[in-house]
Amino acid sequence: MTRGSSGTGRLSRPGPRLLLVTALVLAATLLALLSATPGTSGAFTASVRNSTNTAVTASDFGRTTNELPYRSTFAGGTAGVSEWTTYDDPTCWKTMVVNGFGMYYDQCKSAYDGDKAVTGRADWTDYTLQADIKLDEGDQVGLLTRVTNPGKGFDNYTGYYAYITASGNLELGRTINGSYTFLTTTKIPGGVSLDTWYHLVVQMKGCTITLSQSTVGASGPSAVNSLRYIDTNCVPTAGAIGLRDFNARGAWRFVTVTAGANDTALSTAKIPYNSPWKTGLSPGFTTYGGTWRNDEVAETYSNTADGKGNKSVETTQNWTDLSLTGEVRFDAAPMSYLDAGFNVRVRNPGVGTDQLDGYYAGISSTSLIIGRHDAGRWTEFVRTPLAATVTQGEWQHLTVEMVGCRITATAQATNGGAQTSASYLDTGCTGTTGTVGVRTLAIPASFRSLAVTPR
Numbered sequence: 001m002t003r004g005s006s007g008t009g010r011l012s013r014p015g016p017r018l019l020l021v022t023a024l025v026l027a028a029t030l031l032a033l034l035s036a037t038p039g040t041s042g043a044f045t046a047s048v049r050n051s052t053n054t055a056v057t058a059s060d061f062g063r064t065t066n067e068l069p070y071r072s073t074f075a076g077g078t079a080g081v082s083e084w085t086t087y088d089d090p091t092c093w094k095t096m097v098v099n100g101f102g103m104y105y106d107q108c109k110s111a112y113d114g115d116k117a118v119t120g121r122a123d124w125t126d127y128t129l130q131a132d133i134k135l136d137e138g139d140q141v142g143l144l145t146r147v148t149n150p151g152k153g154f155d156n157y158t159g160y161y162a163y164i165t166a167s168g169n170l171e172l173g174r175t176i177n178g179s180y181t182f183l184t185t186t187k188i189p190g191g192v193s194l195d196t197w198y199h200l201v202v203q204m205k206g207c208t209i210t211l212s213q214s215t216v217g218a219s220g221p222s223a224v225n226s227l228r229y230i231d232t233n234c235v236p237t238a239g240a241i242g243l244r245d246f247n248a249r250g251a252w253r254f255v256t257v258t259a260g261a262n263d264t265a266l267s268t269a270k271i272p273y274n275s276p277w278k279t280g281l282s283p284g285f286t287t288y289g290g291t292w293r294n295d296e297v298a299e300t301y302s303n304t305a306d307g308k309g310n311k312s313v314e315t316t317q318n319w320t321d322l323s324l325t326g327e328v329r330f331d332a333a334p335m336s337y338l339d340a341g342f343n344v345r346v347r348n349p350g351v352g353t354d355q356l357d358g359y360y361a362g363i364s365s366t367s368l369i370i371g372r373h374d375a376g377r378w379t380e381f382v383r384t385p386l387a388a389t390v391t392q393g394e395w396q397h398l399t400v401e402m403v404g405c406r407i408t409a410t411a412q413a414t415n416g417g418a419q420t421s422a423s424y425l426d427t428g429c430t431g432t433t434g435t436v437g438v439r440t441l442a443i444p445a446s447f448r449s450l451a452v453t454p455r
Helices: 016-036
Strands: 054-058 093-098 101-106 116-119 127-148 158-165 169-176 179-187 197-205 208-215 225-230 240-259 285-288 292-295 300-303 308-319 322-330 339-347 357-363 367-374 377-385 395-403 406-413 419-425 434-441 445-454
Touching: 116 127, 127 445, 158 197, 158 208, 158 240, 169 208, 169 225, 179 225, 197 445, 240 322, 240 395, 240 445, 300 308, 300 434, 308 339, 308 445, 322 339, 322 434, 339 367, 339 395, 339 445, 357 395, 357 406, 357 434, 367 406, 367 419, 377 419, 434 445
Parallel strands: none
Antiparallel strands: 054 419, 093 101, 101 240, 116 240, 127 158, 127 197, 127 240, 158 169, 169 179, 197 208, 208 225, 285 308, 292 300, 300 445, 308 434, 322 395, 322 445, 339 357, 339 434, 357 367, 367 377, 395 406, 406 419
């Protein structure tokens, strides 16, 4: 927070001509500011420390032109699905908001229907798609990647289909111009239950495809079921994303896409992480200050205290390059100098405002913030204006990407609106590994749908 200065002095009274000129100048300035103010379809750029680092606000929706990351905005109702194209009876697809989060669901089921909804860009190549998926009735529900040429009909598209089955399998298939080929399968420990949320991650890197699945709320790497497939045909090398069920009714929520993926051997690769808060517990987290609690119904993790730099660190895995996605909400009236967000590459955490080594990306009521903690010392890299002021009780989605010594953060209101992104290359980067965590600065806040994937 910056502080201005003030003073007093004896001033002479201005004459009428000066008053008139001053009024005209003020009016012209106000008109210029109003015409330059960006709306949800505009964009602005904020300056940061040097020309290699950026901060920008992108226009709302328009996924045919927007770059990654992508986050579904189903909580925005009709506006939140305007970017999706469905390929069956459009009345079958509906949105619903539950406990503040939105989901998209297919309420129709017929034999061999293959209902699907598609969004994204045809030139997306290597990326990570993840979502919570739910089978409400029938055979299969899952996610599409590298989609091109979609049309109405159960196999009318080109792309990959990752899915879970009612018989308890995690499977992968490929469709090329309507011709489907089954690729691989693995059993899901404990099987698949109806009306249960499962977290599915699909990582596409070159011709290597990695699937990871877990029950939402399950904790730790041991709860994740994974498979790897190298496609020697590898025909769809780029494409959009989609939601699909087959002879079923399904539902989807928290759909995210981030650039990059991981293709290291499964035996050594970091396991995708999904927060356990649906169970009402927070195993794996160690707190440093604050009063932390879980809400099983709302699937949230909250700090009800307003201490400076209260934090909670997830300790089950150390990460190198990663993508982190999650949501944050202020539970008291926010100010421009109060913030909450996520830590990455955390080492040596302790109680205290900046007592850790690592990086931070968060939001205040007005800004997206990126910086570094060094054992009690804070270095702010970027503070750029958000597209709109954040109010108490409003969920914001954050994506934090850490690749090498570059940290990139993106913020967007959960119910839709313009994205704000900032990126910084830390030339003083020393620590290349660490854990992840959540942090609040002098304000109570809540977190949900935290997920981490390797890059």
